[in-house]
Amino acid sequence: MARPLLVIEDLNKSFGALKVTDQLNVEVEEGECHALIGPNGAGKTTLIGQLMGELKPNRGRILFDGHDITGLSQARRVELGIARSFQITSVFLDFTAQDNVILAAQAAQDHNFRFWGRARRHPDLRAASQRYLDRVGLGAAAQSRAADLAHGALRQLELAMALALEPKLLLLDEPMAGMSVQESRTMTDLLKSLAGTKTMLLIEHDMDAVFRLADRITVLIGGRALATDRPDAIRSNQDVRTAYLGEGDHAGA
Amino acid sequence: MTFWPPSRPTLIVLIGAVLLLLLPPIAEALRQPFVISVATRVVILALVTVSLDLLIGFGGMVSLGHAAFFGAGAYATALLTQLAAAGKPLVWGWVPPVEGLAVWTIAIVVAALFGLVIGALALRTSGFNFIMITLAFAQMVLFLASLRELGGDDGLRIPVRNTVVGFSIESQTALYYVSLVALALYLFLCDRIVHSRFGLVLQAIAQNPRRAHALGYRVYSYRLVTFVIGAAGAGLAGALIANHARYVSPDLLMWTRSAEIMIMVILGGKGTLFGAVLGAAVLLLLEEFLIGLTEHWQVILGPILLVVVLTARRGLFGLLAGSRGGGGGHG
Amino acid sequence: MDFALFAEQILNGLQAGVTLFLTAAGLTLVFGIVGFINLNHGTLVMAGAYIAAKIATVTGSFWLGLAVAVPSVVVLGLLLETSVFRRLYHRDHLDQVLATFSLILFFNELARIVFGRLPYQIDKPALLAGAVHLFGDLYYPIYRLAVIGVGVAVAIGLWYLTAKTKLGMLIRAGSTHRNLVGALGVNVGRLFLAIFALGALLAGLAGAIIGPMQAVEVGMGENIIILALVVIVIGGVGSIRGALVASVFVGIAESLGRTLVPYLFEKVVDTSTVTFLSGMFASTSAYVILAAVLIVRPQGLFAGKV
């Protein structure tokens, strides 16, 4: 049995009367792709916020790689090896695709209070950038301004940036959001190719993708974990069916 | 990037540099020594404009309190030089030297310290509140400058100019070239910074702070360091303006001065550094021209500036240079 | 200091705060809903003051001046909105600051051309002249009491407007969810225009009633606008309640600084130190309050609450 890389213990977060995370316990094992599904408002994105350190939980602990990271800053978490992608594409629009990835790659090196040398001419950074762009299939668009890229390409760029941080854990917040069927499939293949090499926590509404990618699935409803199990077990779980899948059609979610 | 043939922006910078270098002899030849005095002001204000462009154009920090650092540098220079001229000690029997390299270094450090304290507090906010809190801190510094001990509203006279490595800069031309060298050095420093790793991160933060956070960058530290570098540049400009006018007064720190510097940034084109020089020159010369035209010159200047803000979004440098060379700040 | 003097200082502060509030309320509404920084708002105050003072000087009637000034300023505000400000709504804060700063230069000089260089000093209307005996040693100018009354009335009026009317509903919605209002099918252009008219009305009123208390001169708008901006940030941008609380707070702090500080310290230290302390209190208290508030609550005291 693989050891857990990420442990969420009794996590609670509320905004006023609204509980967005409610006594949540989840373990993500090293090397697995762990999917998090649930209807809108189930508290998936706010959970990512808490894992990244953007939001402070009201109670509970988050353990990562043996460290208690509950009180750590975002920067420290990234240093320890957590990276995320955003549900709504969030890149540096005025920069080229290459610059975007250079920024991620140099973040991984962590000596950036360098005021002199020209960052864009740094051979290692350029090479690393190109490698990750190739990896996500954007190699040809390296010199395009991010603002000029199509939506699907931007999603790929997001992923390249997250990968360039060389994280131990990837938090993927709906990587397929807004993609065409074709783009979705390409992205799923890409993520599939990472399976086993990267630990991933995946939030996704595209159930085909989830069931193709996930090693385990946690179903989140109202901030609580309804069930955590292997995909086929989830598919046949009666509670899940009634509460969530039972509605039959998830496309509107 | 190849150096020859030069790109259009490089060419513009080169032509500008040559013009600035040749200006004093030309002014002498035309028997217009007053021009050198005006040009010195232009160069000094260009320096403070460049420092604000670093904050606004690259760091996305719209500070409406930049005059505070300009004033801090000027007052530090004035006080030290007054003591130096009178042979009086500052503290512990230490009499400040008249030497500019020493006095100005202190002025830069003083401005940078103000920048550190104000930046550390102000950078907790962003957007509109950042604009206002920088203004508020500048007003507090303005109050310090209005203290009776610092000459109050009457300001401080400076009996002599500083020396530079022992040479006198009493002549207008000497001060002009010293200011020009200071501007060139600071421009070079800023140009290196914005293209460095640090600069890339800084510009990334200006575009999308949340993403920069998620990449693990300590956004606050990058901004604060930049804020301090900008304050230091303004402090150097302040030291020079104190020498130029041989006089400092709280007017140097008025919020309208901060706004004027901001206008120079926009006029030249934010995020272009060299454009800041152009912005300072054009605004000051325009003022000089309009003052000669009518007593009510501001009634003409206002609408001109309004049109500039509304139309020339990339500023004069963008207009001249065509496409922007290298990555600039957020547009 | 006896109680009467203390009370008088509170009244002075209240009056200063209320005048500030009239300017700040319009400014915070415009910023909160339209998302537009209008440094030129002070010019509207100045315009109100000049028009009222000019008419009062020529005709001898303060009331006529007031009656003409307020609608004139509203018209001026609407002209500015339609001709210039509209083009700035979608620009960043920097452009807004600079464009409206340019307008300050223009209007200040224009005022100099139209109204001359010398300040206007107008008399209080006969109805409100003189002082009234409140209690003990305390005589207080009736006019200043009336100004406080106007401020209270405006505050109540704005509360009614925001809490009980359709426009108020839109204002509340707009200040927290700016994009929502458009989605509700409201004519955003007309809503903005209405907000501007309201802001201009309050600014014109503030200008007209300031006249009899101080010199009407070029540059008065700038002094007011800086303080008003400080006040709306303290209160939380977009919050009328915040603007009111912060205005009164700043007004009273400055007023007490100018008298309470000398009173407390004059027995202890020499005159020049007293002057320094009271000067420091009076001229920086607003900024110190602002810095303190923003450091503790970067979004301001009442952010998100109209």
Added chain:
Amino acid sequence: MIRKSFWAALAAATLVTTGGALAQQGPVKIGFVTTLTTPSGYIGEETRDGFTIAMDQEGGNKLGGVAVELMIADDGVKPDVAKQLVERMMQKDGAKIISGVIFSNIVAAVAPDVVKAGGFYVGPNGAPNNMAGADCHPNYFIASWQAGTQSDMAGLLADKIKANNVVLVAPDYVAGKDQIAGFKRYFKGTISGEILTKLGQTDYAAEITRIRSLKPDAVFFFLPGGMGVSFIKQVKESGLQNTALLAPLTVDDRIVESLGDKAMGIRSTTFWNWDYDNAASKKFVEDFKKKHGRVPTTYAAQGYDTARLIASALKAVGGDVSKTDAFRAALKKADFVSIRGSFKFANNNHPIQTWHARDVVKNADGTYATKTAELLFKDYKDPYSAECKQP
């Protein structure tokens, strides 16, 4: 070393060409940097209008029979603005005579530059203490009065009315503090409070509250221009009734006109008033009234005498200001008939003159005016002259 000689050459070139460029041709240029805006703007206006009367009396744009060009500019009470104006006038336009400055802090900022550049400063109003004393200069002349003198006299006046408990009010700047020092010079009673206000302040509610708490029997206030108008109005409306109001020169006819009834009872000091009974004064008042339709204030009188002083010196050198020594000697001689009677410079180039008290009276037609009252001091020489090391 190369750099040093390069700079030296450039510096030399600057000096040579500036010297050459500024040779006088055409009319003598006089730079008149004054305050025309802000609540104190009328002071500059009066001074200018008085100055130009002297030129008009010679048929326009002439002083002492010499063609002059008066370059008028507004400093907005900002020293740095004034410095730039003076620099432009001297370097660009070639003016050698600078005049017009109202505020002492601005005089302190610009006058040293003027004399350092070899020009002459002939002041119609502001005259800071240090420039009358240790920092006096042979090219620096004041045609009005040393700034503190008016308040020296107010101190005497306070003694005369037997005021015992006095509160002093002045703006927080050089001249304001000079006035407070001046008042204390001869005053024998107690001073229960000194209030320094912001220069340009117009709302005095808090200060008046404080004055009331001190219960003085007289208030001495030095608040020039609009500041004084606001202050007096607010005092009169505050219920502060039984307190004498004393002012230096600042309560002039313009102020009295705008205050009307509220000005009654205010006592001030002066070196001249429109009702002075001498031929020169009468002619000035008549010409001024004819042109401007109002009674000239003391500021106008100062402007006029300043122009007449410059005229006498220009006449002596035949309009050639480059004869520096002769021009200086002629200024010092002050060979003109002043509207205040005799006019003589002390060693510090400030006038020795006689001071009177001044009252506000109501005319038969219901208007209000100033009126000369008792003598305060004959041939007063300001005390700073003792510190001035020039003959």
